[in-house]
Amino acid sequence: MAEVPVTTTPVPIQNAATTAKTSWLDGFVADNPYFQAGFGLMAMGVGLTVLRQGVVVSTSALQRRLLVSLEINNKDKAYEWFLAWMAHQSNAPAVVKNRAASWIKSHQLSVETMVEQRKNGSSSAVFKLVAGPGNHYFRYRGAWMQVKRERETRAMQMMSGTPWETVTLTTLSRDRNLFTNLLLEARDLAMKSQQGKLVIHTAWGIEWRPFGQPREKRPLQSVVLGTGVAERIQQDVKAFLDRRQWYADRGIPYRRGYLLHGPPGSGKTSFIQALAGSLSYDICIFNLSERGLTDDKLFHLLSNVPERSFILMEDVDAAFNKRVQTSEDGYQSSVTFSGFLNALDGVASGEERIIFLTTNHIERLDPALIRPGRVDFCELIDDAHPEQARTLFQRFYGGGQAITGLSDSEVESLAQKLQDMVQSEWDAGKRVSMAALQGHFIRTEPQNAVDTCYILFK
Structure with a gap:
C-alpha cells in the first residue's frame, strides 16, 4: 500500500510584542470615539504639515549657509556684459586650452534685434542670440554655478516700455569670490571687443545702446576735405577738450556745437566718423524723426550721453518744417522746436557735450537754431575742389x-x-x-x- 505524502504549511510565528502593539493600535482606532469623530485625522494632518514646514525651513536654512546668490538687473552695465560673456562661452569651441568656463548647452535662447532705418528707405538689422529666461548651468574655474534669468512681463519700464529683467547667479558660499572674477572677465571681454574700434550708439527708448559690432576706425587722412578745413575743425575740438577748467572757472556751460553744411556726398559724416576715431570717441546717432520721441525723452537722452561720445544729428533741416517736426510720411512727433532748442542750450540741457549737426541746406535752418551757444563752429564742406x-x-x-x-x-x-x-x-x-x-x-x-x-x- 502506497504512502500518501502529507504537505504542511508553516504557520508564521508572530512576535508577542508586535502582536500586542498592533492589537492596541487597532483597538485605539476602532474604540476611540474622538479619533472616529475626525480629531485624530486632523491631528495627523497637522503633524504632517508641521513636519513638511520643518523640512522646508531646514532646507532654506541650509541653502542660506551653503549657497550665495548675486542679482544683476538690466539697469546695470554689468547686465549686458554678462549676457555677452554667456553668448561668447556658449558659442566657443568645445575644447579650448586653458578655458575658464565649461558651458552646458541650453535650448532656451532669446534674440535681441537692433534695426537701423535710414532716410533713403534702406535698413539693416543685427541679431544677437543670448540665453533666454530660465535656468542655465555652467562650471567656472572648477565651481558649478546656476544662472537664472527672470523677466517680469507684468511690470514694464515706464519710459522705454521694456520689461524688467534680472539675472541671478548662485554658487557655493565658499566660491563667492569667483563672482568678482567673472564680472571682471565679462567687462574685459566687452572692452576688448571695443578696444581700438569705433562704437556707434543709437537711442533705445530712454537709453543709449551700441548698434551692431564695433567698427574699425577710419584714418582721418582718408577723408579728403578742402585746404585747411579738417585742420580747423580738429584743432577747435582739441582746444575745447583741453579747456574744461577754463569753462568751469568762468561759469560757462561746458558744451560745444558744430554745424557742417554742404552738398550731399561731400564727406560731412565720414569726417565726423574719422574725427571721433582719431580722438578715441564714440558716436551717438540721434534721429529727431523717431516716432514716440518727446521733449522729456530728448532732454533725458541728451543729458545721459555715454562718456567720450559725439552726438550726431544728420539733416537737421529736414527734421522741422516751419518749427514743427515732421517725417517723410508726414507724421508729426511730440518733440517741439522750442523743446529741441532748450535741449541744445537751455536750463534742461546737459553738460560736457559735443554735438555735430549736418545739413545740405543751411538756408533752411531757423536762425534761432544756429545762433552762438547752440552752434559755436560752422564750416562749409563743399564739393570737390x-x-x-x-x-x-x-x-x-x-x-x-x-x-x-x-x-x-x-x-x-x-x-x-x-x-x-x-x-x-x-x-x-x-x-x-x-x-x-x-x-x-x-x-x-x-x-x-x-x-x-x-x-x-x-
Missing part, C-alpha cells in the same frame, strides 16, 4: 609700380591732368562730389579714370 581731386587720386593710385603698374611720375602726371580738368569744369560752374569721384576711382583704372572723369560733372 581741384586740389581735393588730385589728393584723392594720389591716395587711390599712389604707392609704387608694384601696386598700380604705374611709376610715381606717371601717377603725378595723371593727377595733374585730373586737377586741370576739375579746375576747368569748376570755372565753368560745374561740380562733382567727393563721393562720386571715390566711386569712379573704385570702378576703373588710373588712365581710364582720368579720361572718363568728365561724365561726373553736373
Whole structure:
C-alpha cells in the first residue's frame, strides 16, 4: 500500500510584542470615539504639515549657509556684459586650452534685434542670440554655478516700455569670490571687443545702446576735405577738450556745437566718423524723426550721453518744417522746436557735450537754431575742389609700380591732368562730389579714370 505524502504549511510565528502593539493600535482606532469623530485625522494632518514646514525651513536654512546668490538687473552695465560673456562661452569651441568656463548647452535662447532705418528707405538689422529666461548651468574655474534669468512681463519700464529683467547667479558660499572674477572677465571681454574700434550708439527708448559690432576706425587722412578745413575743425575740438577748467572757472556751460553744411556726398559724416576715431570717441546717432520721441525723452537722452561720445544729428533741416517736426510720411512727433532748442542750450540741457549737426541746406535752418551757444563752429564742406581731386587720386593710385603698374611720375602726371580738368569744369560752374569721384576711382583704372572723369560733372 502506497504512502500518501502529507504537505504542511508553516504557520508564521508572530512576535508577542508586535502582536500586542498592533492589537492596541487597532483597538485605539476602532474604540476611540474622538479619533472616529475626525480629531485624530486632523491631528495627523497637522503633524504632517508641521513636519513638511520643518523640512522646508531646514532646507532654506541650509541653502542660506551653503549657497550665495548675486542679482544683476538690466539697469546695470554689468547686465549686458554678462549676457555677452554667456553668448561668447556658449558659442566657443568645445575644447579650448586653458578655458575658464565649461558651458552646458541650453535650448532656451532669446534674440535681441537692433534695426537701423535710414532716410533713403534702406535698413539693416543685427541679431544677437543670448540665453533666454530660465535656468542655465555652467562650471567656472572648477565651481558649478546656476544662472537664472527672470523677466517680469507684468511690470514694464515706464519710459522705454521694456520689461524688467534680472539675472541671478548662485554658487557655493565658499566660491563667492569667483563672482568678482567673472564680472571682471565679462567687462574685459566687452572692452576688448571695443578696444581700438569705433562704437556707434543709437537711442533705445530712454537709453543709449551700441548698434551692431564695433567698427574699425577710419584714418582721418582718408577723408579728403578742402585746404585747411579738417585742420580747423580738429584743432577747435582739441582746444575745447583741453579747456574744461577754463569753462568751469568762468561759469560757462561746458558744451560745444558744430554745424557742417554742404552738398550731399561731400564727406560731412565720414569726417565726423574719422574725427571721433582719431580722438578715441564714440558716436551717438540721434534721429529727431523717431516716432514716440518727446521733449522729456530728448532732454533725458541728451543729458545721459555715454562718456567720450559725439552726438550726431544728420539733416537737421529736414527734421522741422516751419518749427514743427515732421517725417517723410508726414507724421508729426511730440518733440517741439522750442523743446529741441532748450535741449541744445537751455536750463534742461546737459553738460560736457559735443554735438555735430549736418545739413545740405543751411538756408533752411531757423536762425534761432544756429545762433552762438547752440552752434559755436560752422564750416562749409563743399564739393570737390581741384586740389581735393588730385589728393584723392594720389591716395587711390599712389604707392609704387608694384601696386598700380604705374611709376610715381606717371601717377603725378595723371593727377595733374585730373586737377586741370576739375579746375576747368569748376570755372565753368560745374561740380562733382567727393563721393562720386571715390566711386569712379573704385570702378576703373588710373588712365581710364582720368579720361572718363568728365561724365561726373553736373
